[in-house]
Amino acid sequence: MPFSSNEDRNFPISKFESMLKTNDVYFFDADDFEDIIHHYLDMGKVALAKKAIQIGLEQHTSSTTLKLLHIEVLIFENRFDVAEKMLDELALIETSNEEIYIQRANIYSKKDNHVMAIELLKEALVYTDDSADVYSLIGMEHLFLDQYAEAKDCFIKCLDEDPEDYPALYNIIYCFDFLEDHDGAISYLNTYLERNPYSEVGWHQAGKQYFHKKMLKEALAAFDFAIISDDTFIGAYLEKGKVLEKLGRYNEAIANYELTLGLDDPTSFAYLRIGKCHEKLGNDNIAKQYYYKTVHEDPLLDKGWIAITDFYLKQFNYQKAKYYINKALNIDSENIAYWKRCAEINKQLHLYEEADISYQKTIELGNYELQTWTSWCDILVKIGEFENAVHVMLQALEFYPKEACLEYRIAGLYFTLSDYRKGRSHLKNALTDNYDEQIILEELFPSVFDSKTVKNFITDFKKASI
Template sequence: MQLSNEEEEYNLSLSKFESMLKTNKVLFFDSEEFEDIILHYLDTGKASLAKKALKLALEQHPRSTGLKLVQVEMLIYDDKLDQAEKLLNELYAIEPHNEEIYIQRANIHSKRDKHEEAVEELKIALQYTEDFADVYNLMGMEYLFMDNLELAKENFIKCLEEDPEDQAALYNVVYCFEFLDQNREAIEFLTSYIDSNPYSEIAWHQIGRLHYGLKEYEAALRAFDYATLVDDEFLGAFMEKGKSLERLKRYDEAIESYNRTIELDDPTSYALMRIGKCYEKLGKKALALKFYNKTVHEDPLLDKGWIAITDFYVREKNFQKALFYVNKALNIDNSNRLYWKRYAVINKEMNFWEEAEMGYRKAVELGDSQLDTWLFWVDILQYLGEFQAAEQTLIQAMDYFPDHYEIEYRLAGIHFILGDDKKGKYHLSNALRTNFKHHTLLKELFPAAWDRKMVQNLIEKYRNA
């Protein structure tokens, strides 16, 4: 690719400057060359080289406003805000109509968390600038800092009107729409944007994302198709396209899309796992397992990969292998309640009651709010003869599920077993009043209590009522 004259001159200036540093010969550069060199080093994180260049620049051009503004930028970069402010005031006395003075003042206010003052400075900069897009973009960022998403969105849109190719502003507009839960409005905006910029793969990709979030998978797929037509190496769009095809149950095509991401870059564990899921949906179990194994080979610390293999073996009812793989996932993330619940279910299937009890207990401790988790845990405690622990667990469960018949029937049965007939009758009455239809649950779980005459009399009383 041929470089423009500007690019050639820029590269020549950099080479010339770096050669000067190596030889200790002092060469002359004009002030604009120095500005480009300093900003290049700042942008690439080479602050020490930027400072060397600035020192030489000010020695050669002590009155250059442009270089002094670069000096202000470096002072702000080093958090020397008071010094930067003092220098700006001096520059303001010389060039009060220089928009960069107001932009850097805004930068200082922003660093001090005075975002409203920063916006006021930027409003003044708008009166003098020729680069409206940059100032609107900066204003949008200040409004983001203030959590004023509406005004942030408004300024990012103005930025795009000035510079339709500003991709960062485009992303920020969509972010504001999404944060404000205005996904429909975001799609309308992007559709209008595409009318003027039909080859914006970013806009097509964002429309696809928004449709996908609204579960409009056909529309999402169309948008991702356009994104990949504009840029046939757009890895993210191919990945999202695969996800949309999966949702539409077009698994063969989804596999093609995921494979395209692997052609474009090194295989990701996510793509390999999705291919495995697609093959499993197609009933190609050997291929599914092959890709699940590739997933964990690619990223052994991806717990979701081990869980995918776990679930595969659970569906195959091979609980021995499922237990091995769920332990792999727990070794990576032992604070995931869903993994502990799987661990409990697998151990329960294998009649490893104590391990199953621990799994359900861990799941609840980590915030599992599903009723069935609590009930399975209680039933296992009861099976292990831990009736008092089961009682305490049920009382705890009532805080989350007050007056739930499944809890009340269990509490009744456990109290009868523990010999507390008064509490047993109380909870049985609650259960029968709440849900008489399922009163045989007591018979299933506590047959000895069910057979008692007192219990049958109470049931008859509610039946007749």
Template sequence: MALESNEKSNQPINKFESMLKTDDVYFFDAEDFEDIIHHYLNNGKIALAKKAIKIGLQQHPASIELKLLEVEVLVFENHLDLAENYLDALQVLDSTNEEIFIQRANIYSKKDNHEAAVVLLNKALALSENSFDIHSLLGMEYLFMDDFKLAKESFMRCVSFDEQDYSSLYNVIYCFEFLEEYDGAIHYLNDYLDRNPYCEVAWHQLGKQYFTKKMYSEALTAYDFAIISDDTFIGAYFEKGKVLEKMGKYKDAIENYETTIQMEDPTSHAYLRIGKCHEKLDNDEMAKYYYYHTVHEDPLLDKGWLAITDFYYRRKNHQKALYYINKALNIDGENSHYWKKCAQINTALGKFDQADFAYKQSVELGNYELRTWLGWADVALRNQDIPGAIHILSQGLEFYPESAEIKFKTAGFQLEINDLINARISLIDALKLDFAKLQLFSDQFPQYADTDWVKNIVSKVVRRSR
């Protein structure tokens, strides 16, 4: 009876492993050794690969291919100098072997000399009859160099060689996304799908591009086709749920998220999305149920703790909100937005010292949002540190020099300390930037808004603007 192809391919491996268990020595063709070594390398069994190389070279000491596999292992284990010495000797024997240039390129890549690696890979490309793998390696080198245009072209060539090469397809789309060429990605994927209409991976990626462009109906259609192509494709159900959320179809979104849970072990991310949908539907108890399931499933998922925090914060249960934001900060204390949320909660609780510290942490970690500067300045005022509040606003002004809100607030604080000269300058600047926001000044500083001093400044600015 004829053997199946996978049985044939496993025969040398089974024979080799049988030999290792005994004291017998079996003979293998050099090609069989190559297959055995590739099998072990592809499965991460480096020790067995090295043993096969050693025995293979004992039986076939002149085999350049086996010696090149030995070099590959040396490069993998960072024995770069020894690998280069081996390659020098091999190049004398066979100067037109593209694998020599590929391994030299790998060595340069390991040394972070990606430009030299590209030169060598192009030499290998000129010598190679089968250039698929070389284009893939070139694509990775271009990614290391942040040359996403050339990386994209290399991975496109890989896909043109093998349209089932989904790894390269993902890399093509990654390059499009990094270059923010979403229309280009959509065109490329539609062209690909004309040739491969039942490729769930391509439909899934197309849906993501439409989602990025807020073309939600088109995204929904793409995910539906992904599911038609493979009704077990969990990622398509999950992404479809996100689209339905954006469209306000929360019940349908929940249904899709629940499908992912039924098909595979539940994930914290699915629980989190279901919780948010229930909250949108005002199903508070169900929202809490799924939020708590989120953090139970993955206690290190800071977004889960943040969701619970926001849930209680929106319901003005600030004490519980503080408890849960501290949970999030214990997991990710470098997250500037969590510190800002912590500051807002402490402000609501009247804990202004803690709020001041949290705002400081948020800014130091890179949160330079306008609301952060304004909120922090208000906290400084509550702490009776008006000079500090003015300094905070001056820092914010560096990021938002055209902000009338900062100028109006600064003017009010300067009036608080009777700095009339600077208050006048700040108020005039604010009125020139956005006269309509004078109401913000009136709301926060009513004790000054109706004074003749302020009214005179306002009327002068009005006259000059006519």
């Protein structure tokens, strides 16, 4: 029975592995060794690749290709001195071999000398028959240097040679995005699509650019063309669903998301978006079921847990919300969004000590939003932790030095602690920053606000400022 093409391709590999097991010595031609080595390198089996290189060079001592593969492995292992010595020897024999320049560039790149790597790759362009690959390497070196305009030009040259080089297309759009040149990206994609009207990836990328610019009609048309070009393109259906959501066409969005569930394994993103659409349509029970499916499919997706928690928060079902946010925290205890919601839920349940801990954790994890500071302070006031509240507010003041809502709180706290000098100082700051926000003092510290001392101070301040 004749070998299939796949069996034919795998035969040298199975023969090589048989040789290693039996310690017999088989002869392979240099091309077979090249295939074997590439196979192991692609699989990350470097030790077997090195063994194949060793045996290959023993059988084909003058093979430049095998020597270059040996050099590639040496560079991978950061053995630059040995690799450079071998490259010097090869350069004396083959002055026009572009791979020598490419591997030298690889060494410089790994040493973070990307400028020199680019120069060597430009020399490789003189000798190569595959300039697209070399331009791609030059583009990556420019990315290392944050030279996005130059990188973009290189990837464009790759795509000019091979219109289906989609990694190059993605890199081009990445550069446009980083340069915040969305108009330029749209212009380029339109030119590209005139030449390649059935490129589903091109239409998909154009749709994303239109969506970013809130050009929803154009985005919808682009995603439709992507689907026409490839009716199994899951990404296009998902993006089209997002556009339809923005347009308030929730049933159509659901239909697109549901299509993706039949094309491949279900994704947590699709479940989440279907749930959001049903919630907006008032189908709460269906929405809830899809949120459950979301976290079941991907327990690490924080948006799923947040969706369930927020669903119950909107229904004022704080016990259920607390149950799910605690489940989320058991999975990821370092998630700021979880701790913020945990604090809010505990506050609503009048579990102020737990809310205090939640706000503290939120701050410790790096959330320095003004509302987080003030909410934490207000909880501390409720449990009578006035000195801790002062400490929290003084910390917040370092982030928001001219914020009246902080100064009013600090003033109220100092008056409560009978430190009238500091109280008056901070009340003066608060009145200066925003005279009309006195209601903060009145609501949080009514006895302080109604005291004769504070009333007179505010009156005197107003007279002095007239």
